[in-house]
Amino acid sequence: MPMFRCDFEVKTDLVLPHEANSVEINTPENYSIRLLNGETDQNGDVIRLVATVVGSSVSIMDAQATLREKLAEQLDLLSFATHSRFEIIAPIRLIEWEEWQIKREMRVFYTTDARQPPSPDLEEYFCKTVQLLEKSGIPAFTRRALKYFRYGLIDNQPEDQFMQLWLSLEIIAENTKERSSIPITCQVCGGSMVCSSCGSSPQRVPMAKQAIESIISTIAGNYAKDVARRQFKARNGLMHGRSTESIEAECKAKLPDIVDELGKLTWHAIMSTIPYDGVEELTFGHRDDEFTNKKLIFSAHIEFTHNGETPHPTDKEIPNPVISMKTNFNHQE
Structure with a gap:
């Protein structure tokens, strides 16, 4: 070469x-x-x-x-x-x-x-939204998730952005998941497992994976299975040290697009934990759901x-x- x-x-x-x-x-x-x-x-x-x-x-x-x-x-x-x-x-x-x-x-x-120079669009109504959210009584775990959401917007590489946003999403999932035990299900059919000796159904407390899947299901609706599969493939690939190219090939999507998708999921997950009463109107900005820094x-x-x-x-x-x-x-x- x-x-x-x-x-x-x-x-x-x-x-x-x-x-x-x-x-x-x-x-x-x-x-x-x-x-x-x-x-x-x-x-x-x-x-x-x-x-x-x-x-x-x-x-x-x-x-x-x-x-x-x-x-x-x-x-x-x-x-x-x-x-x-x-x-x-x-x-x-x-x-x-x-x-x-x-x-x-x-x-x-x-x-x-x-995004340079910065756009002159920091209007007063955004600061009003911040004050209204602050008064709503934000849970401590949500504040931690907000911190990592901001870190995810700051980092320059999509791999780093993904990990920060994923941590934010996982914090929300871990703190909002169902605490009661659920049956252990079959990986093939989804039915409850039954002990062959006593006939009882073993149970466990839901793990973060199930909680994240539940959040994605609520936000993504009919596309939830595809979205969850893509996000977990990206997460597992990055956590296990695989190359970006191999992750993109498996997910059939570019990593910046996966980060954009995760950013949207995480934003909605965080918002769902803020107990806002809805009396006054909130105003949010957006960048057409683009979270990846370019x-x-x-x-x-x-x-x-x-x-x-x-x-x-x-x-x-x-x-x-x-x-x-x-x-x-x-x-x-």
Whole structure:
């Protein structure tokens, strides 16, 4: 497969000593990662790392995602080794990186949050809704679920968003489930199990899974079985360390769409536990049931030549164009 180089901006708690040029990590799969100090603030302190990742990919269309994944795997280990944070902020540039290649394609990236700048729609009636909900007497477990719902909206990766939203949903399910014992049923027909010796029907207290299924049934109606099956497949896959691709294949849906579905379920589940009397009207906002955080990535495609005496151009020999993108809350320019 062809070789590529992609540079990434990394937010971190640790940077290189001032006298160090770079440090390098090499993987058994022949991917190399070079870390060097990035931009500085007004006091001259380094505030970012730049991670240069070199390795193979199917094509230039897939290279940025492939190399980002390899970088993330090594940053997981680096966080483990240092007890420090390493967060990939955005790609900077992607370059064809075959040795002695003269004509090279390069893509320079500009990344921004899809919801930037914020829309000027925080109206007073939303704050009134907050006050009315507050006065209703929100249970303590609901407040905990609300916290993880907010965390689910903050996280940047759909895998992380899913886990936060699922925790919120599970808190609601665990605290609202039926406490009385129910019969243990047959997994094939659904009938109650009966002991062959004494004829009694063994019982148990419902588990969180049954409680979550009950919540989904109430919210999703006729689509509840398909929704529950998809959500539990995603949950089990993520909890057991499976790849996003395999989870999406099994669920027959993209993970961002699954997160959007879970966000809607969790919102309704939380709302069902708030004892609001309905005397005054509540006003809620929405984003067309889109909960997954998205990035806008603009890339400029550039070609340049390298006729030097080394297999690859040095950093100073690589073009360094400056690109920008102006956005507003109605459209992107």
